[in-house]
Amino acid sequence: MPEAPELSIIIPAFNEEQRLPDTIAAVRAWLDETALDAEVVLVDDGSSDGTGELVAAATAADPRFVAVVNPVNVGKGHAITTGVAHSRGRRVVFFDADLSYDLANVLVAREHLAAGADVVIGARDLAASDSRRDYGWSRRLASGTFNRYVDLMLDLGVPDTQCGFKAFRGDIARPLFASLTVGGFGFDVELLFVARRWGLRIDRIPVQMTARGGSSVSLVRHSLAMARDVWRIRRRGRRGGYPPPTR
Numbered sequence: 423m424p425e426a427p428e429l430s431i432i433i434p435a436f437n438e439e440q441r442l443p444d445t446i447a448a449v450r451a452w453l454d455e456t457a458l459d460a461e462v463v464l465v466d467d468g469s470s471d472g473t474g475e476l477v478a479a480a481t482a483a484d485p486r487f488v489a490v491v492n493p494v495n496v497g498k499g500h501a502i503t504t505g506v507a508h509s510r511g512r513r514v515v516f517f518d519a520d521l522s523y524d525l526a527n528v529l530v531a532r533e534h535l536a537a538g539a540d541v542v543i544g545a546r547d548l549a550a551s552d553s554r555r556d557y558g559w560s561r562r563l564a565s566g567t568f569n570r571y572v573d574l575m576l577d578l579g580v581p582d583t584q585c586g587f588k589a590f591r592g593d594i595a596r597p598l599f600a601s602l603t604v605g606g607f608g609f610d611v612e613l614l615f616v617a618r619r620w621g622l623r624i625d626r627i628p629v630q631m632t633a634r635g636g637s638s639v640s641l642v643r644h645s646l647a648m649a650r651d652v653w654r655i656r657r658r659g660r661r662g663g664y665p666p667p668t669r
């Protein structure tokens with residue numbers, strides 16, 4: 423067993439044959455350039471397109487890449503959870519397969535972790551200019567409504583829970599993700615809920631989104647599921663259903 427890398431990068435991918443190749447190439451080039459001691463965990467979330475072949479090719483071509491294949495599609499939360507369970511890095515970061523956040527953010531997050539943060543989350547509301555242009559008005563409206571609903575229900579004090587860029591101390595990420603019950607897009611909320619319960623230090627860093635298009639989010643279906651998930655997180659929290667901190 424080789425020594426654990428400094429950083430594990432988790433990329434969830436569900437039917438990403440269009441968007442994943444550029445992302446893999448960009449991450450490889452960036453790792454060469456920065457010479458970071460990193461592994462990249464590509465999670466094929468039960469894809470039915472060519473994602474599986476792309477993931478297999480990437481791991482064959484580059485020893486830094488690791489494949490995790492979930493046989494059935496369960497959702498982004500579940501995909502990242504399995505990726506984190508396979509990770510070995512002293513630090514863990516995840517971002518979406520469309521690489522909508524600049525890789526330079528990884529270095530910023532790493533500095534925050536080195537300075538004592540347990541969790542570092544991308545904050546689109548802190549970015550200098552309007553970084554949500556990737557999304558149309560209906561998505562932005564749903565997003566704003568969701569944020570207010572989460573605030574009302576759980577009082578996390580986090581204005582933008584859903585940013586697809588988050589980083590962690592590895593020894594915190596693994597138990598934290600192991601405590602999650604939400605498999606879909608509501609997992610971000612649950613993870614921040616448990617992080618707050620555990621009294622973790624959560625740093626927010628401004629991140630700019632690059633418009634990529636091709637979103638896999640279905641507004642109506644996913645919004646309803648997420649609203650239900652938030653309700654369940656609150657109920658579980660009240661019933662003492664989450665584990666106590668591990669340190």
Ligand SMILES: Nc1nc2c(ncn2[C@@H]2O[C@H](COP(=O)(O)OP(=O)(O)O)[C@@H](O)[C@H]2O)c(=O)[nH]1
Pocket residue numbers: 433434435436437438467495496497498499501517518519520522586636637638639640
């Ligand atoms: N829609 C969807 N995305 C998933 C699933 N599992 C993993 N993902 C990944 O979650 C990320 C969602 O990003 P994206 O589609 O760009 O969504 P958006 O930018 O928030 O609209 C991508 O990396 C997907 O491949 C799933 O079951 N459904």
Ligand SMILES: [Mg+2]
Pocket residue numbers: 518520522634637
């Ligand atoms: Mg996207």
